[in-house]
């Protein structure tokens with residue numbers, strides 16, 4: 001097979017995925033190290049998850065000036081966001097701008113889905129086969145497939161028989177879905193549902209929201225950015241970047257170093273009210289023990305539940321929306337634009353599927369154990385097979401034909417979220433075991449890509465043929481990931497996708513590293529400085 005592969009398809013590195021991580025990785029390996037690299041991407045263009053998540057109201061929860069690359073001063077100066085939180089079309093424009101600015105397109109192969117990737121040990125090559133049967137091979141395989149890109153469509157009996165249209169938010173048709181005047185049902189009230197529901201309510205004739213787990217949400221307080229702020233970002237790019245690298249969650253705000261229990265009730269209320277008025281994810285930065293101490297967390301939870309009850313006029317609906325069974329921010333905390341207010345509209349109805357679950361879908365709509373809801377369109381805002389889904393779907397096999405699915409049968413096992421034992425020369429950008437979804441992603445992508453690039457430079461200059469995570473170092477890292485999670489309230493959530501609990505049959509393992517971005521970065525730097533401690537380097 002080796003001889004049938006053209007020289008153009010024999011490379012130094014193959015990157016899978018043309019989102020932010022794949023684009024930056026291509027730039028560093030090609031333009032800094034001078035390697036021959038291609039990005040393989042299933043979609044017709046760049047953007048990764050933002051290429052597909054076109055649902056109404058899709059917007060970033062990170063503030064726009066933190067959701068961009070800072071590695072290039074010229075790139076920073078070449079771009080201006082228009083709003084505090086960018087909408088999906090603007091994010092996609094940004095990503096296309098990055099691709100053009102860095103002249104990446106000639107080395108990206110679109111409409112090309114990876115069907116399998118096998119490590120060929122005798123030739124020390126990764127061989128990648130696409131669903132069209134093309135074969136590519138390279139010394140290094142770098143997965144840049146994102147953490148949230150495999151849709152979780154619930155297996156509800158009868159879905160196939162539905163005569164209307166159904167769609168998952170993360171695979172929203174490019175041409176849109178005409179919801180005008182229609183009876184629409186939304187299943188799911190996570191970050192996505194909470195963004196989409198207010199916008200869908202404005203378009204639909206009638207909207208039924210199927211809620212399994214009530215959720216906290218903080219007002220986003222989105223607004224256009226002033227010229228002053230845009231100037232501030234350009235003039236203070238270094239400071240903004242440095243701040244994001246120092247914080248536990250890679251956002252550009254610091255968490256206040258104080259306990260929610262050390263201030264008076266009046267002071268705490270005033271602090272929460274100010275954060276509520278300011279809006280956004282900064283609410284959870286009001287105190288540093290909200291995710292560590294249940295009693296501290298309760299103070300935030302009570303404040304938000306009270307706000308929900310104030311906003312929502314119907315007391316029964318307010319009770320359902322504020323009957324939240326988990327600590328604040330122990331699930332990814334959504335932020336919203338008029339989510340709770342939407343339930344005051346005449347055309348919106350909330351259905352409690354925790355106590356009256358969905359039984360089936362029939363030709364005309366959704367049947368719960370209590371009632372039938374006729375629908376023209378069903379929108380599943382039911383999230384993702386997060387962190388591992390896209391990796392496992394690629395049919396990756398490493399040394400001795402070991403399938404990644406088998407290696408991870410009990411849950412993902414990585415070293416630093418960067419490599420998997422048994423899979424030499426394969427790197428995972430923001431893989432399980434890295435802070436990833438607990439943090440703002442662009443700064444983390446920069447950190448991971450820079451680390452991988454420095455590492456590959458080291459391998460190339462020292463004539464090292466293979467790099468592979470040590471099994472014991474990986475087990476130790478998995479333990480550290482568990483310990484970091486157990487020091488927080490995060491693992492306490494029943495349905496959390498951080499634990500894989502949202503996908504039937506998925507092993508229940510806490511996947512992201514909860515010890516904080518700044519600490520993680522320090523560990524990665526130290527490992528590199530110690531000659532890549534915990535990796536086998538074979539010449």
Ligand code: N01
Pocket residue numbers: 059060061062148154155187188189190191192193195212213332353381382383384437495497502
């Ligand atoms: O998905 P989710 P999401 N029957 O898994 C419900 C990122 N994101 O797409 O909680 C009925 O959080 C499920 O109910 P329950 C962000 O990281 C980023 O909303 O499991 N309901 C829940 O209500 C976010 O955290 C941005 O009981 C079912 C919902 O569906 C992540 O994406 C914007 C069900 C799923 O919530 C995922 O958010 C938006 C079933 N069978 C999202 N299965 C940015 O701004 C699931 N549910 C960057």
